[in-house]
Amino acid sequence: MCCVLYEEAKMTKFYQQCIDCGAIYSNGYVRNCKCGGLLPFRYHSIDLTDFPDQSFGDSPWKYHQVLPLNDLDYALDLGMKKTPFLKSKEIAKEISPDNPMENLYIKVEAVQPTRTFKDREAFMTVSRMRELGYSELVTATTGDSGLAHARACSIAGMKLYIYIPGNARERWERMFDELRSDIDEEYVKVIYSGITFDEAIANAISFAKKSGTPLEYGFYNQLRIEGIKTIGFEVLEDLGRVPDWYVQAVGSGVGLYGFHKACMERYGTAPGLAGIQPKGCAPMVRAFKGYSDPTEKAVDTHVLGIGNPRLYLSYPHLIRAGTVFEYGFSGGKESELKEIPGLLELYHKDGVPDVGLESCTALSGLEHLLKSGVIQPDETVVLMCSGGMRCDLPESLAESIT
Ligand SMILES: [Zn+2]
Known part of the structure; x- marks a missing residue:
């Protein structure tokens, strides 16, 4: 796919621009710039007077003005609805007992059709x-x-x-x-x-x-970023402002990057981003803490949905967006099995019944960031509960907690 002149791209609703060399691409499916750079979508104008478009009800297509689709006849209806956004009472108290968190919110994605974001x-x-x-x-x-x-x-x-x-x-x-x-x-x-x-x-x-089949996979499929950005728009609608922190368990970081993009497009302000990985497999946390080789030699975690030992190419982009990285749990598989039941119970007390291991990881990481003072109890924090429980736990434990 060839890059085009900006004047030509202005004829379109959206275009992609390389963050490294500035080359512009305005049609077709393209993952990387010719120079290898990331190609985020850009929009020529965002008319916030009719944003979001309430005629779409609770569908994520209500944000179509800033989604990369020209003809809404192609807008696929997967039965997705706006997901719950709860103000935490129990977690807010229990993870910060001396000084309960005042504004901790949980975004609940397990209600989606395939039970994750x-x-x-x-x-x-x-x-x-x-x-x-x-x-x-x-x-x-x-x-x-x-x-x-x-x-x-x-x-x-x-x-x-x-x-x-x-x-x-x-x-x-x-x-x-x-x-x-x-x-x-x-x-x-x-x-x-x-x-x-x-x-x-x-x-x-x-x-x-x-x-010649297009490759959908990964962070460099910028359509993923645009889709998951709708989480950010929903949160901003409910909260009415950019939160101080957005906390999420990280695989490749599409969710963090999408949330950041939503805040920048809607308010021009970046939230604090916290990316959490399980201590038994945490290449991004290790890179953040200065390890010269952050690759994990062995995967020692039950959180298999994000358990990739290699440092993703997305890491420098997440750093550029201001992300801080922290461990979830205090050790590998054995520690996880001791900590998970308590973390699940906390979510359940706050009215979130279906919680996956990624969300337990995120909550554990939030606790660590509060203890170390990176996040303050009086700050507004959004905790991403990204999906429901999968079959990742040993059967004995799975039976005892469900
Ligand atoms: Zn480039």
């Missing part, structure tokens, strides 16, 4: 790909994002090739079984490929290159 990535990616005329997509996944995109593609009538590493096969099969009735398998081709996630990604990239 990944549906927000899928509705945008698949809608735009349909508008661009594609009938096939390829992705790599260990679970949540693959499920969300499989459902979206089956609703849209697009074929999705899903590369899954051997070490996530059992997890994927159990997760897929839960949603089988909601997905037309005619549109989903699962390929078990390699052992590790890195190998599955490499094989998906190779298939995409050979076949």
Whole structure:
């Protein structure tokens, strides 16, 4: 895809501009600039008088003025609604007993159709790909994002090739079984490929290159960022201002980056961003704390949805957005098993019934940031509860807490 002149790009609703060299791209699906740089979407004007468009009700399409779709006939309806935004009473007291948090809010995403915030990535990616005329997509996944995109593609009538590493096969099969009735398998081709996630990604990239099928996967699919940005718009609508902190467990950081982008587009102000990774697999935290080689030699965590030992390419972009990184839990798998029941109970007390391990990680990290004084109890904090419980725990513990 060739870059174009800004004057030419001004004829369009949106364009993508390289953050490194400034090159502009205004049509087609493009992941990276020719120089390798990130290509965030930009909008020529945002008319805030009719923003959000209330005629779309609770659908994320109410923010269509700042989503990269030209023709709303291609706007895919996945049945997504605005998700709950709760003011915490119990967690706010218990994690800061001497000085309870005054404004801690929880955004609850487990009510989405595939029970995580990944549906927000899928509705945008698949809608735009349909508008661009594609009938096939390829992705790599260990679970949540693959499920969300499989459902979206089956609703849209697009074929999705899903590369899954051997070490996530059992997890994927159990997760897929839960949603089988909601997905037309005619549109989903699962390929078990390699052992590790890195190998599955490499094989998906190779298939995409050979076949000409667009690669959906990862942080460099900027459509994911645009879709998940709708979380930020919903929070800003409910809160009426940019929070001091947004706290989330991090895989590649699409959620953090999307939240930051929403705040910048709506108010021109950046929130504090806190990215949390489980101590048993935390390459971003290790890089943040100054390790020269942050790669984890072994994955010692039950939080498999974000348990990638390699430092993602997104790390410098998250640092540039001002993210601080912190460990969740006090150690690897053994510590997690001791800490998880208490963390789940805290969420339950605050009225959040379905909570995944990523959200336990985020809450544990928030506790650490309060203790170390990075976050103050009187600051406004949004804690992302990104999805429901998956089959990631040993059965004995899973039975005792459900
Ligand atoms: Zn560039």
